[in-house]
Amino acid sequence: MNTVVRSPKGKEVVIGENQPTVLIGERINPFGKGPIKDALLSGDLKPICDEALAQVEAGADILIINVNAFGVDETVLLPKAVEAVMNTVDVPLCLESRNVTALENALKLGCGRPIVSSVTGEQPLLDEIMPLVKKYDTSVIAMASDGAGIPNNPSKRVEIAGKIIDYAEHTGIKKEDVIIDCLAESVGVNNKAALITFQAIEAVKKGFGVNTVLGASNISFGMPNRSFINIPFLSLAIASGLTAAIVNVKIVRPYILATDLLMGKDLRSRRYMNYCRQLKK
Amino acid sequence: MNEKLVQLMADLDEENTIALVKELIEKGANPMDILDDARSAMEIVGKRFETGEYFIPDLMMAGEILRSISDIVKPLLEGEGGGVKKGKVLIGTVAGDIHDIGKDIVTFMVDVAGYEVLDLGIDVPVETFVEKIREFKPQVVGLSGFLTLAFDSMKQTVEALEKAGLRDSIKIMIGGGQMDDEVRKYVKADAYGKDAIAAVNLCRQWIGG
Numbered sequence: 213m214n215t216v217v218r219s220p221k222g223k224e225v226v227i228g229e230n231q232p233t234v235l236i237g238e239r240i241n242p243f244g245k246g247p248i249k250d251a252l253l254s255g256d257l258k259p260i261c262d263e264a265l266a267q268v269e270a271g272a273d274i275l276i277i278n279v280n281a282f283g284v285d286e287t288v289l290l291p292k293a294v295e296a297v298m299n300t301v302d303v304p305l306c307l308e309s310r311n312v313t314a315l316e317n318a319l320k321l322g323c324g325r326p327i328v329s330s331v332t333g334e335q336p337l338l339d340e341i342m343p344l345v346k347k348y349d350t351s352v353i354a355m356a357s358d359g360a361g362i363p364n365n366p367s368k369r370v371e372i373a374g375k376i377i378d379y380a381e382h383t384g385i386k387k388e389d390v391i392i393d394c395l396a397e398s399v400g401v402n403n404k405a406a407l408i409t410f411q412a413i414e415a416v417k418k419g420f421g422v423n424t425v426l427g428a429s430n431i432s433f434g435m436p437n438r439s440f441i442n443i444p445f446l447s448l449a450i451a452s453g454l455t456a457a458i459v460n461v462k463i464v465r466p467y468i469l470a471t472d473l474l475m476g477k478d479l480r481s482r483r484y485m486n487y488c489r490q491l492k493k
Numbered sequence: 494m495n496e497k498l499v500q501l502m503a504d505l506d507e508e509n510t511i512a513l514v515k516e517l518i519e520k521g522a523n524p525m526d527i528l529d530d531a532r533s534a535m536e537i538v539g540k541r542f543e544t545g546e547y548f549i550p551d552l553m554m555a556g557e558i559l560r561s562i563s564d565i566v567k568p569l570l571e572g573e574g575g576g577v578k579k580g581k582v583l584i585g586t587v588a589g590d591i592h593d594i595g596k597d598i599v600t601f602m603v604d605v606a607g608y609e610v611l612d613l614g615i616d617v618p619v620e621t622f623v624e625k626i627r628e629f630k631p632q633v634v635g636l637s638g639f640l641t642l643a644f645d646s647m648k649q650t651v652e653a654l655e656k657a658g659l660r661d662s663i664k665i666m667i668g669g670g671q672m673d674d675e676v677r678k679y680v681k682a683d684a685y686g687k688d689a690i691a692a693v694n695l696c697r698q699w700i701g702g
Contacts, residue, residue: 243671280641282676310642332591361591361615398594400550433594434549 213388213421215351217274217304218325225273225304227391227423227456232472232483234456235465236306236327237272238427239263240297242281252281252289257296268301270462271487274327275301277318278308286314294318306353306458312340319348327351330393333358333372342383351389352380353425356412362395364402366411369394373416391423391456392416398433399441406431406445410452417453425456428464439463447471495522495530502534503541505554507561514562524566531562535606539690549598552689556605563605578609580700583626584635585613586669587646592639595669595689599635602689608633608696619646619653626659632700634663635692636682639670647680664699666692 214228227234240263242249251259264275277297279289286309294305298321306327309315315328330353331341345352354376356362356369363369373392380390394412397405409431413424431445432438443464446457450471457468466487473484495517501510514527538555541547547555582603586596593615604610611629613621626634634654636647647667654660665682668691677685686692 282641282644282671282679310640357591359591359616361593398549400548401553401594401598434598436548 213423215388215391215423216325217327217351219302219304220298220322220324221302222324223302223304227425229417229423229453229455230477231455232477233450233454233468234273235271235461235468236274236276236425236456236458237267237270237461238276238429238458239267239460240276240293241278241308242284249281252279252284252293255289255292257293260293261296261300264297264301267461268303271465272303272461274304274306274456276306276308276329276458279314280309280311286311287317290314291317291321294323295321298323310337310341312344315341315344316348319344319350325350327353327391329353330355331376332356333375338376338379342380342385345380345389346383346385351391352385353391353393354380355393356395356416362397364397364408366394366408366415369408369412370415370419373412373422374420377420377422387420387422391425392420393425393427396426396428396431396445398435399431399445400434406448410448413449413452413454423455424453425458426454427458429459443467450475494533495526498527498530499534499537502531502555502558502562503537505538505551505558507554507558510558511561511565514565518565518569524569527562527566531559532607535559539693542688542690552598552602556601559605579607580609580633580696581611581629581631582608582633582635582696582700583611583613583622583629583631584637585617585622586615586637587622587643587650588616588618589646590638590640590643590669591615592637592669595639596635596637599637599668599686599689599692602693603635603696606693606696608700619650622650623653623657623659626654626663627657631663633696634665636665636667636680637669638667638672641671643669644676644679647676647682651681664695666695668692 214226217225242252247259277293279293305323306329307318308329328350331337332355356373358372377390394409396409399405428442428446432441469484469487472478498513600610600612666684666686667682668686674685
């Protein structure tokens with residue numbers, strides 16, 4: 213099953229089982245301290261544009277835009293940031309917000325066919341966000357959690373995913389436009405955390421055939437040398453069926469390219485070879 | 494103080510720590526002294542966490558060792574006040590937010606530090622906080638949240654506690670992904686703690702023990 217997303221200028225990215233793993237650049241967000249947070253608070257959009265360009269140059273297929281910081285009016289700043297990124301790079305966007313007005317203000321600008329992120333199994337959130345997804349013909353990331361939190365077993369996560377897919381289809385949203393985030397919790401807290409994620413990905417793929425995505429860095433929360441954990445976690449998740457990942461592209465891309473190669477998703481090794489040749493320049 | 498016990502536990506050597514505890518008890522050591530040593534070891538663990546030498550799995554490990562020691566020692570303390578908790582802490586993730594990893598770690602560490610903890614779970618409505626605080630009568634309330642929408646839920650929770658006349662009898666600490674001292678001022682809490690060790694230190698400072 214393929215999820216097709218498009219940039220405002222028409223550039224298409226396809227997420228699907230027989231496609232290379234799609235990399236969603238995570239870095240335009242206000243989490244932690246840094247230039248993006250400062251930029252959001254001051255309204256200066258240049259650091260956001262710089263970060264957009266850097267991620268696309270590093271090989272990001274899609275860019276997340278999240279302006280949800282303390283003291284920021286998302287309804288004003290989300291469309292502004294979206295517009296600035298649209299004018300800087302030509303990739304599909306992933307609008308990350310739970311503020312319906314902010315999302316609609318951004319979608320009204322004409323963002324191509326973006327991803328809206330995110331819903332969960334919580335009814336009020338579905339009732340708010342899904343009509344927007346339908347109205348603006350976008351795709352949507354759905355987290356396999358609900359009002360009771362993140363289930364600590366794979367079957368409950370799969371059950372929630374199923375409910376969200378049903379809801380989407382009833383709203384007139386195609387199944388292939390729902391991308392399930394099977395979620396990752398810290399492996400430092402629960403040593404079975406990654407296994408639960410892998411089992412959920414496999415079951416969602418088998419049961420519904422839809423695409424899956426992960427914000428992978430949560431897996432290493434509270435641990436030292438986080439990349440040591442994040443990178444094999446992604447590889448194993450791809451082997452379990454993951455088709456898109458929200459990542460720091462600059463760091464993980466070579467390993468994802470290698471994983472795709474190993475998983476038979478890189479015909480005649482072209483993507484991997486081209487990447488390695490560029491390294492030598 | 495038994496320096497060897499403190500050192501073994503601070504180094505997270507579970508096997509030898511437990512063996513030594515059992516040996517000390519057989520030799521007639523005072524169970525209270527053993528608990529005091531365990532507490533000293535936890536302080537060292539906390540400091541190592543703060544300086545970046547220890548990480549979350551190390552905190553969890555230290556907590557498990559402390560729990561094992563308590564399980565051995567507590568039955569010997571009945572009637573001597575050994576089972577008495579140092580004070581009450583109520584904790585929960587505020588309305589609209591379902592993040593629980595950080596909250597669960599704080600709950601665990603505050604519990605093993607010797608406080609009686611009531612964890613209300615996630616997405617806790619303002620009214621539930623008011624009602625449970627009235628019933629449980631904690632000295633410290635911990636509000637957890639990761640999403641920015643948690644800021645307003647925290648603020649509303651604190652305001653509701655003021656209205657209910659409960660604010661003056663409690664200290665409120667906040668924590669979670671995007672929290673900082675600016676947010677602390679906005680929600681009118683008493684302190685922001687950046688991790689589980691900070692939370693334990695705040696309980697010590699406010700309740701004692």
